[in-house]
Structure formats: C-alpha cells, structure tokens
Amino acid sequence: MPLGEFELISRYFNRRSSRGDVVLGVGDDAALLQVPPGKLLVAATDTLVEGRHFLSGTAPEAIGHQALAVNLSDMAAMGAEPAWALMSLSTPVADERWLEGFAEGLYSLAERYDVALVGGDTVRGPLVVTIEVLGFVEPGLALRRDGACPGDALYVSGWPGEAAAGLEILKSAQSSSAADASLSEPQRGLVHRFLHPEPRVALGRALRGRATSAMDVSDGLLGDLAKLCAASQCGARVDLDRLPVSPALLAAAGQQRAESLLLQGGDDYELLFTLPPDRADELESVLGDTCPVHRLGTIEPDRGLRGARHGVEEKLPGAGFDHFA
Amino acid sequence: MPLGEFELISRYFNRRSSRGDVVLGVGDDAALLQVPPGKLLVAATDTLVEGRHFLSGTAPEAIGHQALAVNLSDMAAMGAEPAWALMSLSTPVADERWLEGFAEGLYSLAERYDVALVGGDTVRGPLVVTIEVLGFVEPGLALRRDGACPGDALYVSGWPGEAAAGLEILKSAQSSSAADASLSEPQRGLVHRFLHPEPRVALGRALRGRATSAMDVSDGLLGDLAKLCAASQCGARVDLDRLPVSPALLAAAGQQRAESLLLQGGDDYELLFTLPPDRADELESVLGDTCPVHRLGTIEPDRGLRGARHGVEEKLPGAGFDHFA
Numbered sequence: 246m247p248l249g250e251f252e253l254i255s256r257y258f259n260r261r262s263s264r265g266d267v268v269l270g271v272g273d274d275a276a277l278l279q280v281p282p283g284k285l286l287v288a289a290t291d292t293l294v295e296g297r298h299f300l301s302g303t304a305p306e307a308i309g310h311q312a313l314a315v316n317l318s319d320m321a322a323m324g325a326e327p328a329w330a331l332m333s334l335s336t337p338v339a340d341e342r343w344l345e346g347f348a349e350g351l352y353s354l355a356e357r358y359d360v361a362l363v364g365g366d367t368v369r370g371p372l373v374v375t376i377e378v379l380g381f382v383e384p385g386l387a388l389r390r391d392g393a394c395p396g397d398a399l400y401v402s403g404w405p406g407e408a409a410a411g412l413e414i415l416k417s418a419q420s421s422s423a424a425d426a427s428l429s430e431p432q433r434g435l436v437h438r439f440l441h442p443e444p445r446v447a448l449g450r451a452l453r454g455r456a457t458s459a460m461d462v463s464d465g466l467l468g469d470l471a472k473l474c475a476a477s478q479c480g481a482r483v484d485l486d487r488l489p490v491s492p493a494l495l496a497a498a499g500q501q502r503a504e505s506l507l508l509q510g511g512d513d514y515e516l517l518f519t520l521p522p523d524r525a526d527e528l529e530s531v532l533g534d535t536c537p538v539h540r541l542g543t544i545e546p547d548r549g550l551r552g553a554r555h556g557v558e559e560k561l562p563g564a565g566f567d568h569f570a
Numbered sequence: 571m572p573l574g575e576f577e578l579i580s581r582y583f584n585r586r587s588s589r590g591d592v593v594l595g596v597g598d599d600a601a602l603l604q605v606p607p608g609k610l611l612v613a614a615t616d617t618l619v620e621g622r623h624f625l626s627g628t629a630p631e632a633i634g635h636q637a638l639a640v641n642l643s644d645m646a647a648m649g650a651e652p653a654w655a656l657m658s659l660s661t662p663v664a665d666e667r668w669l670e671g672f673a674e675g676l677y678s679l680a681e682r683y684d685v686a687l688v689g690g691d692t693v694r695g696p697l698v699v700t701i702e703v704l705g706f707v708e709p710g711l712a713l714r715r716d717g718a719c720p721g722d723a724l725y726v727s728g729w730p731g732e733a734a735a736g737l738e739i740l741k742s743a744q745s746s747s748a749a750d751a752s753l754s755e756p757q758r759g760l761v762h763r764f765l766h767p768e769p770r771v772a773l774g775r776a777l778r779g780r781a782t783s784a785m786d787v788s789d790g791l792l793g794d795l796a797k798l799c800a801a802s803q804c805g806a807r808v809d810l811d812r813l814p815v816s817p818a819l820l821a822a823a824g825q826q827r828a829e830s831l832l833l834q835g836g837d838d839y840e841l842l843f844t845l846p847p848d849r850a851d852e853l854e855s856v857l858g859d860t861c862p863v864h865r866l867g868t869i870e871p872d873r874g875l876r877g878a879r880h881g882v883e884e885k886l887p888g889a890g891f892d893h894f895a
Contacts, residue, residue, distance in 0.1 A: 251797070268610060272801070273715050274647035274785055275614035277707070280605045285593060288688065289600035290702060292658040294695030322599035333617040333658075333700045363613065370619030371696040375658045377615060379704075382602070390598050460599055472576070476597070 250367050253339050257348040258332065262361030266328065276363035278329055284381035289319035295372035300415060305343045307440040308374065309350025315463065316378040317358060317444035318514040322461040324388040324453040325380040327446065329363045330355065332377075335370035358446060388452055388459035388518070393477035397457055397519035397544040402445050402536055404438075404491035405466050409510020410498050411439030431493040442514040448536045452518055455528055459518035465509045467561060469517055471550055477519075480547045483508075483561060485554040489539035509562055519544055575692050578664050582673040583657065587686030591653065601688035603654055609706035614644035620697035625740060630668045632765040633699065634675025640788065641703040642683060642769035643839040647786040649713040649778040650705040652771065654688045655680065657702075660695035683771060713777055713784035713843070718802035722782050722844035722869040727770050727861055729763075729816035730791050734835020735823050736764030756818040767839040773861045777843055780853055784843035790834045792886060794842055796875055802844075805872045808833075808886060810879040814864035834887055844869055 259271045268277035280286050293312050295301055313330060320327040332351070336343075355362060360378070393399075414432050428436065445461075452459055458477055462469045467483075474480050490503045498506055520528060525540070532538060545551070552561040584596045593602035605611050618637050620626055638655060645652040657676070661668075680687060685703070718724075739757050753761065770786075777784055783802055787794045792808075799806050810829070819828045845853060850865070857863060870876070877886040 268709075269712070269714065274644040275612045275650065275703075275705075277648070277712050278611040278613060280611050282607060286603040286605050286611065286704075287600045288603060288654070288656060288702075288704065290656040290658050290689060290691055290700075292660060292691045292693050292695075292700065294660055294693055297693060297695055319599040323602070325600065329613070331613055331615040331702055333615050335617060335619055335698055364615060366615055366617045366700070368617050368619055368622060370617075370622055370698060373660055373695060373698045375615075375617070375691070375700040377613075377656055377702040378600075379611075379613065380600075384593075387594070387602055389594065 253344065254367055257344045258362060258365060260352055260362070264328065264359065264361045267361050267363055270361065270363045271365070276329070276331070278363065278379070281381055285384050285387065287320060287323050287325035287380045287382050287387070288377065289316055290375060290377040291315045291319065292373060292375040300419060302419070303440070305346035306350035309347040310354050310441050312374040312376050313351050313354045314442045314444050315514060316376045317360070317446060318442065318461045318463070320378055320380045321445040321449035322388060322459050322516060323382060324386060324449045324459070325382040326450065327358055327360050327378050327380040329361050329379045330376055332362060332365035333375040334365065335368050335373040337369065337372060383453070386453040388449065388456055390458055390460050390473050390476035393458040393473060393479055393519040393544045395479055395544055395546040396522065398522050398525050398540055399481055399519055399542040399544055400538050401462065401466065401489070401515055401517050401541050402448055402538050403513070403515040404489055404494065405462055405513040405515050406494050406503060406507030406510050407435050407491055408439040408442060408512040409506040410494050411435035411437065412512065414497065415439065431496050434493050435497055439512055442512065444514060445516045445536060448516055448532070451528065451531050455524050456518040456520055459516055462513045462515045462517050463511060465511050466513070466517065467508045467550060473517060474548070474550065480545045480549045480551070481542055482545055482551045482553055483542040485552050485559055487540060505562055578669065579692055582669045583687060583690060585677055585687070589653065589684065589686045592686050592688055595686065595688045596690070601654070601656070603688065603704070606706055610709050610712065612645060612648050612650035612705045612707050612712070613702065614641055615700060615702040616640045616644065617698060617700040625744060628765070630671035631675035634672040635679050635766050637699040637701050638676050638679045639767045639769050640839060641701045642685070642771060643767065643786045643788070645703055645705045646770040646774035647713060647784050647841055648707060649711060649774045649784070650707040651775065652683055652685050652703050652705040654686050654704045655701055657687060657690035658700040659690065660693050660698040662694065662697060708778070711778040713774060713781055715783055715785050715798050715801035718783040718798060718804055718844040718869045720804055720869055720871040721847065723847050723850050723865055724806055724844055724867045724869055725863050726787065726791065726814065726840055726842050726866050727773055727863050728838070728840040729814055729819065730787055730838040730840050731819050731828060731832030731835050732760050732763040732816055733767060733837040734831040735819050736760035736762070737837065739822065740764065756821055759818050760822055764837055767837065769839060770841045770861060773841055773857070776853065776856050780849050781843040781845055784841055787838045787840045787842050788836060790836050791838070791842065792833045792875060798842060799873070799875065805870045805874045805876070806867055807870055807876045807878055808867040810877050810884055812865060830887055
C-alpha cells in the first residue's frame, strides 16, 4: 500500500526535539514558538531544485543535509543562533528508502545545531525542497551586509572553491560512470565539501560585535563580494597573491583553475566578512583553531572590485552565479 | 536582456511595508523581526505546485493570491494575527508580465492583512511557490486541533464545496476551450471562490477563548474533520440535513453532487471548529454579518465519523484528499 501524506509526515518528519521553546510542533495548522525576551527573530528561506542545486541521483541523505545547511548558513551570516525550521518537500513519489535517507541527513544536522523541525508541507510534484530557518540574535549585534567601511580588512572563512571543484569531480564521475571508489582521497574530500557544506554558525556568533559586515558565499566569492560592497556603498581590493587555495583544490585543478573556482565557483557556504584592522588579531585569537579564516583584501572607498597581485593591479574575472542570467 | 535574479527581486518583491516591527527586510541573508513581548510566534508553510494546486495557465495574479491565502488560512486556524511572510519562487522563466501579475496578487492580499514580505528565494525550476507566514497569538489562546470535547457543537464557516465546484467548472471550460465569458454569473462566483480563497483571519481571532478546537478545511471537510477528531481523541456526528449547500453550488451541481463536493471537495480554506454548546449564541452575536458560520453536527465520545439525516443514521462518503494516496 502506498504511503499516505499524513503517515509520511508522522513517520519521517515528527521526531521530538528537546527544545523547551516549542509549545506546539508538527501536526497542527501551524507551530507555536516562544522567542526569548529581548531577542530579535531572524528568518530566512532557501530552496533546492533537483538538477539545479544538486545532481539527479544525489544521495537523499546529502540532499537533506544540504537543504538545512544552506539555511543555517544564512543564520551564521547574520550572527544568529538557529532554533527552528519548517520544511516543504515536493517529491514525485513517496519512496520510503529515499525519505528515510533524506530525513536522516536533515535531522542529523538539525540535532547537531539543536534545531527543531516544527512544521512543514509535503506535496507531490517535482523534487524541490524549501526550508525556512528561524533563530535569534541580540538587537544591535546582527551581522549585516551594509556596514563595511573603507580601510576594513576583508576576510573569508575556510577554503572557498573546494565545493565547486567537488561538483566538477562529481559531474565528470557521473558522465564517465566511474565508480566512487575510483576517486582519490583528496577528490573525495572535495566532493564531501560540496555535498555536506558545514554552516559557519560558531564563526558567525564570534563575529557579533566585531565584524562590520558579513554574508555567506553561496553564488561565488566575487559576485557575493560585489553585493556586500554595493550594500555598504564601497568597493574592495582583492589580493590575488593571498587567495586561500587549499592543497586539495590545487591538486585537483592546478593554480589557475583553482583561483577561478575560488573566486567564481558557488556552493561554498563560507562567510565573507569585514573587520576594522585593529580587531583582526583579537578575532584570530578568539577563533584559535576552531575555524580557519583568511585575509583576502581591503575595503576601499571607490566602488567596484579591483584585483592586485604582489601590489600590481590585475584584472578580476567576471561575476557570480545568477539563476536567471 | 533577460532579467537577473537580483534585479527580479528588487523590481517585484521589495515593496516597503509600513510595519514598524521589521528591523531588516528583503535584501540581506535573513530578515530581522521584532516579536511583541508576551506573544507566541506562530509559523506555518504551504506549497503550491503547478498542475497540482492550480491548473497550468492560471492567471499569475490568482497564483500569487492563493499562495499567500492558503498560508494566512493556517494563521486563521490558530487564531493568530499574521505579520510577516517569506516566499520561495521556483519558476522556469523570468517572464516580466507573469511576475508583475504574481506580485500584484501576492501584495494586494498581503496589504489587506498588513503582512510584510520580508525575505525569500528565487530560483529557476518547475513552477513551485512556497510561502511561510509568521504571526502572533496570546499564550493560552491559540486554537488547536486537540481540544474538541464530546457534546461540543461542530461548525464550519462559509460555503464549503464552492471552491471544488469552481475547479470543476474551470477544468471543463479549459477542456472545451470555451471562453470565460460563456460562464454564468453564479459559475463565475464559484470559480472566483476557487481562485481567490479569502482567509478567515477575523473569524479565527473571534474564536480565541471561545472555540475548543479549530483547523482549516483544505483537503475536504470530512477528511479534515477526521483529523480534528483524531487529535482530540473523539468522534463526530454530521447532520446531513444541515449541510450549508449554497444556492450557487446547488445550481451548478444538483443536491447530491453538491453534498459530495461540500463533504469531500478541497480548497475551501474555511474554518472547521467546535464550541461548547452554551457559547454558540455568543459567537453568532459577536460575528454578526461579518462571517457566515453553520452548525454541522456534534462531537461525540465514540471515535469515527457518523452521518445522520433528520435523526436517521446515514453512511458518509469516503475521506479527504491525500497527495500520496
């Protein structure tokens, strides 16, 4: 007997959470939630479409992880503490093994960040997953895109470009129908970075009261930097000799391609942020080894992005990903 | 030149709202919102898929209306005051006329209920719209599904079945490629009820502190009543001689088919609720002419749904709509 919509929800998407602020969760017309007094509510939503954000045939566990991770990344970019999620799942069939894997990917990430799934909608249709995440932040401490100032140091977390390289490896493995086992260890690491982005929630929290601006890098570093600069009414110089090209990325793509993936590839879900230069040491000591951050350049008063390598001006490649371009 | 994703958002989905509780709206990684002290946050999400929830070729204005209305209906069903919405739009092309119509339908309903669109996501993909609505309710006054008690009077608002009849008329007009103008006035009224459901927000607010349970009727009255009874661990008797068959529905479908559309048709977005019998007069006088409500039957201790016509037991037709059944 096929699985009905209501049984599907109660079987896969109704795990209890230990959060005491969920007055009413999955199962009614809406969830009832208690926002801590004195905090602002932070709300974001992101959608994944099969064939656009993930390849057809991607493991359901990775889709579940990714769908929540990209939303938690928005919380991170605001310096917010994530708390609750709602999920809308459109799927062509109610395949139990697929649902089990998807729920596993979703809940294992949710549990790590103490996020309760409190509601949603399940419909039959093309494979599209939309998650909405809700969280809190102290008034005045939220990280916004519009606070960067000339002179600020420009930073990015982690190793951007690795996810885009992982996607390329996945695509070529798929087209050559090579088995996963034929990938080298560093290649598998890059694929993992694409399939299992880790939201930088702890970094976002550490940036509160320190960073002048922040956003997450999802559509490519340069394109996202251009948005941050536009919101802040300033420009930036990117030091191309300081780009954090990871050894795995370098090995997979070579220096030139690695730089272009780093600057233009999507799906990194790292944080791009700006700090007054005198706060850089403080942040690096607060973070210790918990999260690598790399200085990329400097915010400048003149609009637009400029590249420099060892002090010599160099043209930057074109902009980031646009769904409708 | 095709319209880019970011231009699309700023052109169509960035209207200012007058709400003072939106600290930061569309344009950053997340919205920052101020929940009034002492209120619970109410959160719901609903998705519309082309070909499932609306016919291909439906006017974009109606899709925009419907996508928000079904979510406001969830707020109504909780007795909540809607405040903010996030919208995820997956669409195959960024057609400007379509987007203009869609935004018009969405915003004209949003403005009527003072709901601010504070964020969202726009991606290329099959036509799927997900909206999340956030609102508030006083602790202890939220309407839930699980509070119905034996002896309570069972009510439904408005004229259920009209939307389902409207959908049938639309479908047959589409298949006969008859012009819209060939529809009679009452038929056009039924089609309007399907395309432009009116969320019962004021009724939901009036039910706070009065109704013992409530939910919205979206998947068919009997199927939804079964869910309400299951949540409340009780059953119900439906008085088939009291069904509120509207004149338009009767004219379009005849008595027998009208009853079946009323009991099993979907897309009504009316409220189903229960009242202690001694509060029924009070509610009717509070509501006055603002919203028609109809007594349908009585909550009973024995599980399951039973029908009766003029006191004589009568079998009820089967259950409501299930996306995966």
